[in-house]
Amino acid sequence: MKKILTDSDDFETIIRTGAAYVDKTELLEKIGPCSYSIFVRPPRFGKSLNMSMIKSFFEMNYADPANKSKPKELFQNLQIMKNKEFCEKYMGEYPVISISLKSVRGKTFEEALKAFTEIIIDLYKSFADVLYSSPKLNREYDYYTLDFFAKLDIENLDWTNPHTISSIVLGINKSLEVLTYLLFKAFGKHTIVLIDDFDEPLRDAAAYGYYENMREVTSGMGNAVLKTNSNLQSGILTCSVLVALDYGIDHLSVYETDYEYYSTMFGFTYEETEELLKRLNLDSHTEDVIEWYGGYNFANNKMVCPESLLKFCADVLTSPDPVTFEPKNYRIDAEEKEIIKYSLQNNDYLFSECLQNLLDGDSYQTNISVLSKYYPINKEMNPFWAFDLLFFRGFLTLVKTASKTGNDYVVIPNKEVLDFFGLTTKEIFNATKLNWKEKALAFKEALFNNDKDKVQTLINELLINFVSVRDTAYESFYQEFLTSVLSVTIAPDHEELLSKSENGLGFAYTIINNTIESKVAIIEYKKAEKGETFKKICAEALKQIDEKQHSHKYEQKDYSICKYGITFSGKTCWVAMP
Structure with a gap:
């Protein structure tokens, strides 16, 4: 059984562990060794793994430049090796600087700047031995910047001192440019620069009010290394939002999802998805996978989110019952x-x-x-x-x-x-939202009191005042919505709210019971398609409650049982009782 790595976007690790990998090495031929590009893709679509693959292919062996055994071993079974001329000419030929800015986050500029500095320190330390041992570097001049970052003690810096902040910003601005200079001097070769998640530092910067400060850091670094840098071989950025234009880095070619040439290089095509599932003996889940994680359109190519798909596969393969395992939401950002x-x-x-x-x-x-x-x-x-x-x-x-x-x-x-919309809706409906809690309490009371008309009125009021959470495409969204409304009213010592829980011979969408008063309300949801009447669909919902014996265990306990068939269509809700 193939191993699934869901916590690594390191190409070498995936290949060496024999983990499942969808071959995207065609990208190497498409970009070549002289690319000046920005790839704009949504998060979770394999940008980091592709950048790691590019590094693994082009990066030279610094200790023994003539030795290309490592990239040959990593790529030996992949598509790129069919192009022998390309591999012979470019594989393992260049110094490569590769960083990710994904971790540059913080509620203050100083906090984010510290995270940025740690990335640059780690980068310089990774080249320290190679550069310090090079006889071609000038110890007096060339070691200054190398020493600045490779030996910087970040914990002992005074991050409240404006002079310290200014020095660090200036150092980061020049850091990549200087490193390309040092690498060229040491090896006589131009450097490929890869910057992954180039826009990430701006997310928190916008949220917490230090956007312009962080813009100065990232744009300064990007412009210095990517513009008029005679030591640059190639520069490739990835991002979700095209902040490079705001930085003035406007000389790179921009490739968004609607650009055909690279459209299938990030994410999985439907064909790749089907092939992967077949290799994992999970092809019975293909339809569910496409419905849950597919649907993306990149230049008329149907694509699947790779991160969600791989996490689903990992969960299925470790599930005690892989056949009945159902897809779920893997978005947590x-x-x-x-x-x-x-x-x-x-x-x-x-x-x-x-x-x-x-x-x-x-x-x-x-x-x-x-x-x-x-x-x-x-x-x-x-x-x-x-x-x-x-x-x-x-x-x-x-x-x-x-x-x-x-x-x-x-x-x-x-x-x-x-589903992500539905889960977020649950967070919005909480006990601190008193205006919603008042309606929710009235809704629960009406359910227990057999007050069909009031139940219908309250649901419609909730939908009218919160129109954006309705979804007429899927019944489950209504279920999520009303369950989240009821969840703020539950008295945990004597009330229980069950959602899609096994009851009788099937699944009840929502059940709420009161153990003290021996009351239970059972709700079955239906969505009316065009041409269907509310009365007919509500009757089907009520019939399903009886056929699947959802009320059976409550009848045994002599509960007062209220059954509701609720049908939705567009902006209208209809409630029926037996």
Whole structure:
């Protein structure tokens, strides 16, 4: 059985451990050794692994430049080796500087700058032995910057001293440029520079108010190493948001998801997904995987999110019952939750209607701008910037671009994204939201009191006042919504809320019971398709409660049982009882 690595984006580790790998080495031929490129892709689409692969292929053996055994061993069974001329000419030929800025986070500029400095220190230390032992470097002049970072004691710096901050910023600005100079002097070869997650430092910077300070650090470093640098062989950046334009780094070629030539190089195509699942003997899950993690459209190529797919495969392979294992949500990013919360709670009518159409499974016509900076996610934010963020973070995908208007048509790609909306909704409904708790308590009381009309009225009020959380594409979203509303009302000592829990011979969508008063309310949800009547669908829901014996154990305990069949369609809800 193939090993699945979900916690590593290091190419060498994946290859040496024999872990499952989808061959993307065609990218090496496409970029060549002289690329000046920015690849813009949503998070979780394999950017870091591709950058690691590029490093592993082109990086020279610093101790023995003629020895290319390491890259030959790593790539021996991969597609790139079929191009013998390319491999002979470029494999293991260049110094490579590779850093990721993913960890540059912090609530203050000083905190983030310290994280940035640690990355540069680690980089310099990785080259220290090679450079210090080179007879071609001038000990008096060339060692200055090398010593500055390779021997810097970060813990003993005074991060409150403006002079210290200024020195560190200046040092980072010149760090990569100077390192390319030192490598050229030591080996007589130009350097390939790879900067992964180039936009990440700006996420917290925008959120916590130090955007311009961090912009000065990252743009200074990027411009110094990538512009007019005679020691540069190639420069490649990856990002989710195209902040490089805001930095003035506008001389690199930009490749977004709609650029055909590189469209399948990040993420898995449907064909690659099917082949991987077949290799893992998981091909019975193909349809579910596509529905949950696919749906992305990169230049008319249907793509699957690789991180979610691999985590799903790892979970299935370790599950006691792989055949019945169901897909789940693997999105956990806290900042992405803030974007969703902003979107769900925004009061702009037009924005809410647009978001509602997306949640209903429809496309939305917009004009996705080239988002060149991060914005703080707050009430002052232009609500339609949220659509841009949702798109660039992988919550929306492009369907088509209208040829006459130039407008883009976007959709929510899959069930994982919809589920992420549902989970975030649960966080919004909590006991501190007193206005919602009041309605939720009334809703629970009406359920226990057989008050069908009040139940229907309250659900519709909740939907009207919180329109963005409805989803007419999937019944489960309604279930998530109403369960989250009820969850704020539960008295844990004598009340229990069950959601999709085994009961009788099947699954009840929502059950709430009161052990003191011996009451239980059982709710079955249905979505009415076009042409179907509410009355008919509600009757089917009630029939399902009886057929699957959802109330059986409560009948044995002589509970007062309230059964509800609830049907949704568009903006309308209908409630029926036996």
